[in-house]
Amino acid sequence: MKVSSFINGVYVDSEEQRNITSPVTGKLITPYSVATDAQVDEAVQAAKAALKGEWGSMSIQQRVEILYKVADGISARFDDFLEAECLDTGKPYSLARHIDIPRGAANFRVFADTIKNVADEAFHMPTPDGTGALNYTIRKPKGVIGVIGPWNLPLLLMTWKIGPALACGNTVVVKPSEETQLTMTMLGEVMNAAGVPKGVFNTVLGPGSRVGDKLISHPDLDAITFTGSTATGERVAEAASVGLRDASLELGGKNPAIVFADCDMDKAIEGTMRSVFANCGQVCLGTERVYVERPIFDEFVARLKTGAEALKLGKAEDPETTMGPLISASHRDKVLDYYQQAVDAGATVITGGGVPEMAEELKGGNWVEPTIWTGMAEDATPITEEIFGPCCHIAPFDTEDEAIEMANNSPYGLASSVWTENASRAHRVGGQMEVGISWINSWFLRDLRTPFGGAKQSGIGREGGHYSLEFYTELTNVCIKL
């Protein structure tokens, strides 16, 4: 497969080639072409021109039909997308088969349905002369949207933005993470086959600091939607402020789980296993801080340890595999540095803490052990900073108020999970979490109509359902004097 930017309906090469390597083996997967500055500009100009062409004059129904075809196109090539996503990220097939690829298709279907069913607002108003007036709103596309995303759930997170952006009639220039570009590259073929007009969907490939920065600084972008780290989110917000463009920022997290003694322990362990270790801990919604009520603390720690030690690290395609590697060697260095900082901060290492012994052919991969700590002070950096690896710290608590205070004591506010069988407590505690998404007895349970986003340094704005429409459209109020 040739990996290059997709501009105005065709793949374009460039002289500068870089390598994509496997997180599983460290070996070369394929080279890719880095977009030049001129190609970034061409992509934005193609997107701008497409707004005025066939795409711009389509009815909502016509757009919706095309988006259904895009969803069908992903589903029809399910196995190709699955293989590419797992090759790029190293995540187990068993995970991507149930989450990443189905959600990639669903993101087009759901937002096609959303735009089809949304009603315009209308208000009648009295006027001094008694004739009255009628106000109604018209939803228009914002224009050219810059879409920048991360490497942890590449197809899922990018289409979560591209789906609603196109449903609302915008055009997009997409910059996937330089770590994971395969499924976004394939999406170009799907768009062409579905009849998406040229220039509506474009990709530019390359490093964020260069290609990404060139894109967000382009004066002809009308809005930017970004998922990634808080530090880069601040840079995106800065670039968006020039020309007063709108920016939607979905950033990092340091998500807590609170486990009360009245929980269903089996469910709490199963849910926490997923929230800590799924995707090798590389999920923005993942749990890295677990607070457990003292009477069940020892049992909880022992059972989570058993679960962590039962995880099977291995190749993505092996049906036995339940955990893959980290995305890159540099990310592994970062995670291992936190593992060391935890020891330095006096942590008791319940399990893991290092690099696992892997079979010869996997030795070059970015493997780390699933890790659980106890005993750190709440201000230790492995407890305050996002690690983005397969690890968590477990601390005991004695009262509900103490648990809420510890859980909320973070500069981040993306997600939380509360485990209790007491319905009053579930509502009381769930509502007090300073986060965008508060789960009770669950994790990663997502209805795409609900608002998604973070409080505090976890982001600005919400996407999902009609919240996405708010971001991806510009409203015009028409006021008619009757």
Ligand code: TXE
């Ligand atoms: O993120 P970046 P990285 C967190 C996680 C991880 C850390 C760093 O803690 O360890 O961030 O990961 C593009 N202008 N999350 O370095 O830099 C970049 O090319 C424009 C949490 O991968 O934020 C990529 O496409 N674009 C997160 C995207 O931004 C720029 C998921 C994200 O990269 C740019 C990923 C620039 N100046 C990491 N610099 C989550 N919330 O899910 C970089 N990019």
